[in-house]
Amino acid sequence: MKLSVASAMIDAALAEATRLKVTVCITVVDAAAWPVAFARMDGAPLGVIDVSGKKAKTAVLFQMDTAAFAKIAHPDGVAYSLENTNGGLTSFGGGVLLKAADGAVAGAVGVSGATSAEDIDIARAAARVLSA
Amino acid sequence: MKLSVASAMIDAALAEATRLKVTVCITVVDAAAWPVAFARMDGAPLGVIDVSGKKAKTAVLFQMDTAAFAKIAHPDGVAYSLENTNGGLTSFGGGVLLKAADGAVAGAVGVSGATSAEDIDIARAAARVLSA
Amino acid sequence: MKLSVASAMIDAALAEATRLKVTVCITVVDAAAWPVAFARMDGAPLGVIDVSGKKAKTAVLFQMDTAAFAKIAHPDGVAYSLENTNGGLTSFGGGVLLKAADGAVAGAVGVSGATSAEDIDIARAAARVLSA
Amino acid sequence: MKLSVASAMIDAALAEATRLKVTVCITVVDAAAWPVAFARMDGAPLGVIDVSGKKAKTAVLFQMDTAAFAKIAHPDGVAYSLENTNGGLTSFGGGVLLKAADGAVAGAVGVSGATSAEDIDIARAAARVLSA
Numbered sequence A, B, C, D: 001m002k003l004s005v006a007s008a009m010i011d012a013a014l015a016e017a018t019r020l021k022v023t024v025c026i027t028v029v030d031a032a033a034w035p036v037a038f039a040r041m042d043g044a045p046l047g048v049i050d051v052s053g054k055k056a057k058t059a060v061l062f063q064m065d066t067a068a069f070a071k072i073a074h075p076d077g078v079a080y081s082l083e084n085t086n087g088g089l090t091s092f093g094g095g096v097l098l099k100a101a102d103g104a105v106a107g108a109v110g111v112s113g114a115t116s117a118e119d120i121d122i123a124r125a126a127a128r129v130l131s132a
Helices: A003-020 A047-062 A066-073 A116-131 B003-020 B047-062 B066-073 B116-131 C003-020 C047-062 C066-073 C116-131 D003-020 D047-062 D066-073 D116-131
Strands: A025-030 A035-040 A095-099 A105-112 B025-030 B035-040 B095-099 B105-112 C025-030 C035-040 C095-099 C105-112 D025-030 D035-040 D095-099 D105-112
Touching: A003 A025, A003 A035, A003 A105, A003 A116, A003 C035, A025 A047, A025 A116, A035 A047, A035 C003, A047 A066, A047 A095, A047 A105, A047 B047, A066 A095, A095 A116, A105 A116, B003 B025, B003 B035, B003 B105, B003 B116, B003 D035, B025 B047, B025 B116, B035 B047, B035 D003, B047 B066, B047 B095, B047 B105, B066 B095, B095 B116, B105 B116, C003 C025, C003 C035, C003 C105, C003 C116, C025 C047, C025 C116, C035 C047, C047 C066, C047 C095, C047 C105, C047 D047, C066 C095, C095 C116, C105 C116, D003 D025, D003 D035, D003 D105, D003 D116, D025 D047, D025 D116, D035 D047, D047 D066, D047 D095, D047 D105, D066 D095, D095 D116, D105 D116
Parallel strands: none
Antiparallel strands: A025 A035, A025 A105, A035 C035, A095 A105, B025 B035, B025 B105, B035 D035, B095 B105, C025 C035, C025 C105, C095 C105, D025 D035, D025 D105, D095 D105
């Protein structure tokens, strides 16, 4: 995950958040869950800094969007308590897995600060940069 | 738990995982929950490294397989939140308790990366080394 | 610390690092030590991600550049072990305190990945954005 | 870092440790500091399990052997307190960086349990597997 790509994803996410009139944090991690770029919009609650990072981390560590992860880690899911591993993970939408053209995991983007549906929408706007 | 035994269990688990065409992580811990041997198969998601360790730890700390632990630590179980003790435990199958011929706890093996049923199958393949 | 300012500081740091032909991580935090923006240049060692953040945190928490903090927190300094507080701080150059025109603390920038002298130079290039 | 290579490195380390009549722990991590394989020899002190992991992590995160890292992180070194970053690092020998034929970082091996000189010797025996 090059910084130029991660920065373009951050910019795309900021544009989409501005369009939706919400304030969020955005974290982009590489395929091994290490941070590449991060931005906090003016006015975003301080608590969502960490949430955006955990969403990105969760998506890449288990190679699925966090909305899908939420189903298996739910008390009625097949892997209840999975969210307690790896230093704490997040079980709701806003973390989107990034794949390269050949299908390999390229990293993940995590967005937090708005509703879960909006966070997902913003994360997908960022992800489209990779496939453009 | 001797390293020679733990290594033989890892090899048995790898063989069973290969037979099932899945990629997993395997952790073997001793009767005091300290790691003896660990292996990550090529292609296993990074998140399951920690899960395999937590499954082994959970099994040996409460002297039961994690599939049994899941029933008591579930929100509807008799000891809900037990999974939050000891630095975080796992409440789904794939951690198998190991006992010596005389019934004493010998350690545990934790497997993660496939379905819970497959993880359990692989962990049992490893456990059979001890009773062979 | 507005995101627009923090982003401009990141850009200035990236330009200076490119001029020096080094690869670094840059973290900008606000006056309460919370991250605003972060970037990792391609090829920077993974270990310096955390170092850049700790440098920025150290500078803002004690309201001095980390090169100054290093003198008091050194084993021969007046406050040896101060570096072990606040979850771990850094005692070498590369964290630069940011002040507003009226002298109030505005945040800090932390740079890591090159020599300490280069890290300081890059952090100062970022800091000049604030006073421009 | 493939498991087959990491396992061969563990075996080489065990053979060298046996030759030296010492008992150690060996951890092999990939280029992003994630564990691939681990082994604890019978009789190794429990405390060195974590030390072997931290040595491998330190080497790969800063792209140098831990004996070299020790010089810069020493109280009189250029980056005192660097050992307090990244969740705690180790500033003495026994972590050896692994490079591929093209010079790219391939991972690291960490050995702990004997004297530092012996730990280094054992780690180098493991590293030779990669270049063989």
